[in-house]
Each structure stands twice: as structure tokens, then as C-alpha cells.
Amino acid sequence: MEKDWDIIEVLRHARHDWLNKIQLIKGNLALNKVDRAKEIIDEIVVEAQQEAKLSNLHLPEFASLLFTYNWENHMFQLEYDVLEGYKCDRLDDSRLAEWTKSFFSLLNRAIQPFNDNHLSVSIEPQKQGVRFFFDFSGIIIHKKDVESFFEDFPSDLVLSLQSFTTQELSFDVLMRYGEENTEE
Amino acid sequence: MEKDWDIIEVLRHARHDWLNKIQLIKGNLALNKVDRAKEIIDEIVVEAQQEAKLSNLHLPEFASLLFTYNWENHMFQLEYDVLEGYKCDRLDDSRLAEWTKSFFSLLNRAIQPFNDNHLSVSIEPQKQGVRFFFDFSGIIIHKKDVESFFEDFPSDLVLSLQSFTTQELSFDVLMRYGEENTEE
Numbered sequence: 001m002e003k004d005w006d007i008i009e010v011l012r013h014a015r016h017d018w019l020n021k022i023q024l025i026k027g028n029l030a031l032n033k034v035d036r037a038k039e040i041i042d043e044i045v046v047e048a049q050q051e052a053k054l055s056n057l058h059l060p061e062f063a064s065l066l067f068t069y070n071w072e073n074h075m076f077q078l079e080y081d082v083l084e085g086y087k088c089d090r091l092d093d094s095r096l097a098e099w100t101k102s103f104f105s106l107l108n109r110a111i112q113p114f115n116d117n118h119l120s121v122s123i124e125p126q127k128q129g130v131r132f133f134f135d136f137s138g139i140i141i142h143k144k145d146v147e148s149f150f151e152d153f154p155s156d157l158v159l160s161l162q163s164f165t166t167q168e169l170s171f172d173v174l175m176r177y178g179e180e181n182t183e184e
Numbered sequence: 185m186e187k188d189w190d191i192i193e194v195l196r197h198a199r200h201d202w203l204n205k206i207q208l209i210k211g212n213l214a215l216n217k218v219d220r221a222k223e224i225i226d227e228i229v230v231e232a233q234q235e236a237k238l239s240n241l242h243l244p245e246f247a248s249l250l251f252t253y254n255w256e257n258h259m260f261q262l263e264y265d266v267l268e269g270y271k272c273d274r275l276d277d278s279r280l281a282e283w284t285k286s287f288f289s290l291l292n293r294a295i296q297p298f299n300d301n302h303l304s305v306s307i308e309p310q311k312q313g314v315r316f317f318f319d320f321s322g323i324i325i326h327k328k329d330v331e332s333f334f335e336d337f338p339s340d341l342v343l344s345l346q347s348f349t350t351q352e353l354s355f356d357v358l359m360r361y362g363e364e365n366t367e368e
Contacts, residue, residue, distance in 0.1 A: 005191055006244065006248075007189055007194055007244075007248045007251060007252065008239050008244050008247055008248060008251075010191055010194045010195065010198075011194065011198060011235070011239070011251055012236070012239055014194075014195060014198045014199075014202075015198075015232055015235060015236065018198075018202045018232075019229070019232055021206075022205075022206075022225055022228055022229065025209060025225065026222070026225045029218060029221060029222055029225070030222075034213060034218060037213060037221075038210070038213055038214075041206055041209065041210045041213070044206055045203070045206065048199055048202075048203055051195070051199060052196070052199065055192050055195070055196055060190065060191075060192050063192055064190075064191045064192060067191060067192075067195055068191065
């Protein structure tokens with residue numbers, strides 16, 4: 001992470017996020033849109049379940065990066081979801097967090113600021129490792145930087161590029177589990 | 185604090201607390217009690233404002249203690265509120281957190297476990313220092329321990345005992361601001 005978060009700050013940001021959700025429910029109830037309020041509550045619960053799933057992957061550095069990313073000022077909005085599957089075990093958390101940071105940092109430099117930029121990350125624990133699906137929508141203004149990033153892609157990660165235009169970038173990264181697991 | 189909280193854990197507990205509140209709203213909406221749901225939302229907002237006020241007192245150790253206390257297993261439930269008043273400045277945060285911990289620890293030892301024990305803390309920044317009003321309701325089974333605690337009360341805190349029975353204990357503690365402030 002780019003900064004150390006203390007309890008007060010973490011709770012401040014979390015409170016801010018939750019209060020926004022509560023205000024959304026409140027606003028709909030004030031307009032007598034009870035069904036919409038119920039839908040929002042269901043969405044909130046699903047979102048919280050995703051957060052819980054990410055917490056349970058035993059990837060504290062990577063999870064903390066994702067949890068706190070939207071609290072800092074960046075050029076894109078981050079979303080994530082965790083798919084059901086195998087138990088995520090013996091993945092190199094620091095290495096994963098380090099690479100993810102380097103990709104987020106590249107993206108921040110390569111995209112148009114103050115545009116409606118979104119990055120969605122799907123995390124799918126598989127048998128041999130964890131598959132991460134990154135799906136960006138927005139405007140990429142420095143395509144060359146992104147090309148270089150993919151050309152110098154680290155050899156410990158398996159890349160599968162799916163789409164790369166000025167308005168969309170989507171790719172898969174597979175990170176294999178560590179030694180101990182493959183010996184089983 | 186008795187343990188180091190990391191981001192994942194802090195968010196896990198905060199999420200749990202917030203989801204309980206959301207479920208309360210959801211439950212009332214399911215029963216078509218829209219007015220009660222609105223009341224609960226208002227209560228949640230007030231509670232969040234108290235949390236924000238406590239965060240803004242610049243007493244990180246003391247605030248973190250209060251924020252995380254109910255997340256650990258203790259013999260009483262803690263509540264707090266922060267009254268409007270003077271700016272809280274140059275209070276010895278570590279000393280305050282240390283004394284508060286010693287009082288909480290005494291209370292845990294002195295009260296009847298698994299009873300409906302509650303401690304409410306009101307924090308009122310005043311001109312010469314901060315006044316803390318502690319109001320316990322529950323069952324005190326070791327009165328002697330509490331008596332000793334008050335007999336050996338630290339001289340840097342101004343105690344004013346208001347009520348002390350087996351079912352209630354309430355007292356005021358004034359902690360004065362540090363040197364720099366009194367020199368002004």
C-alpha cells in the first residue's frame with residue numbers, strides 16, 4: 001500500500017462508504033420507493049459478501065490493496081468479485097500485491113484523467129493457481145505504455161490478453177500456487 | 185489495545201456491525217414497518233456521527249480502544265457519546281488510553297459475567313481539560329476491588345464519584361490538558 005492505514009482512518013473511510021449506502025436507502029424510502037430500497041439492501045449484502053470472500057482468501061496484502069484503493073485518489077474506480085471454486089492456498093501474497101500495484105500504477109499513468117474509468121477484477125481460485133480477470137473500460141491515452149507493460153510481462157505469471165483497444169482492455173493472469181502445493 | 189488490528193480484521197468487524205444494522209432495516213421493511221425503518225436509519229446516522237466526533241478528537245489510542253472494545257470478548261457492552269464543547273487539544277492520549285484500559289480491566293474482573301452489563305462513556309471537552317463521565321449499569325460482585333481502585337486513584341486525574349451501588353457505578357474524571365495549553 002502507498003500509505004499506512006490506522007484504525008481511525010480505516011473506520012473513517014468504511015463509515016463514509018456505509019453511510020453512502022444508508023443514505024441511498026433513506027432517499028428511496030423518503031420517495032416511498034420501498035421496493036427499490038429493498039433491492040439496494042440486497043445489493044449491499046451481496047457486495048459485503050464479496051468483501052468477506054476476499055478477506056477469506058488469506059491474501060492480506062492483496063486484499064488490503066483492493067479494499068483501500070478507492071479511498072485514495074486514482075484515475076479509475078476499482079470493483080472486484082470473488083468466484084467460488086477451489087481453496088486459494090499457498091499463493092505468494094506479496095508478489096501478487098506487488099504486481100497488482102505495478103499494473104494499477106501503469107493504468108493510472110496510461111488513462112485519461114477525470115474520465116469515467118473503471119477496472120473490474122474477478123478473482124477465481126482454480127486447481128493449479130488463481131486466475132485474475134482484469135476488465136478495464138474507459139479511455140487509454142498512452143497505448144504504448146500498456147504495450148510495453150505486456151511485452152515485459154513477468155515470467156512467473158501466465159498472461160492471456162483478450163481485448164486491447166483505446167476504450168477497453170481485458171486480460172487474464174494466472175498465478176500458480178507455490179512449491180509445497182504442487183508437490184502434493 | 186490488547187491486540188494489533190490489521191485492515192482485514194478492522195473491516196471484517198466493521199462490516200459485521202454495519203450488516204447487522206442493514207438487516208434491522210431489511211427486517212422492518214419486510215414487515216412493512218417503513219416508519220420504524222426510517223427511525224432506525226436516523227439512529228444509525230446519529231451513531232455514525234458520534235463515531236466521527238470521537239475520531240476527530242485527536243486521541244487515536246483512546247478512540248481505537250473504544251472503537252474496538254466490543255469486538256473483543258468482555259463482560260460488559262460499551263457505548264459512548266461525544267458532547268459538543270471546546271476543542272480537545274494537548275490531552276495526553278497514551279496516558280488516557282492507559283488509565284481507561286486499567287478501568288475497563290477492573291470492571292471486567294469486578295462484575296458478574298453473562299449479565300446484562302453496560303458501560304456508557306460521555307466525553308465532554310471543556311476549557312481546562314476533558315471531562316469523562318462513566319456510567320455503569322449491571323451487577324458488581326466484587327465491590328472491594330472497585331473501592332480499592334478508587335482509593336488508589338491516580339493524582340493526575342480529578343475524580344468525582346457520583347453513585348456506587350452493586351447495580352450502578354457512575355463517576356466523573358477530569359483530565360487536564362498538557363503544559364503548553366495552560367501557559368496560553
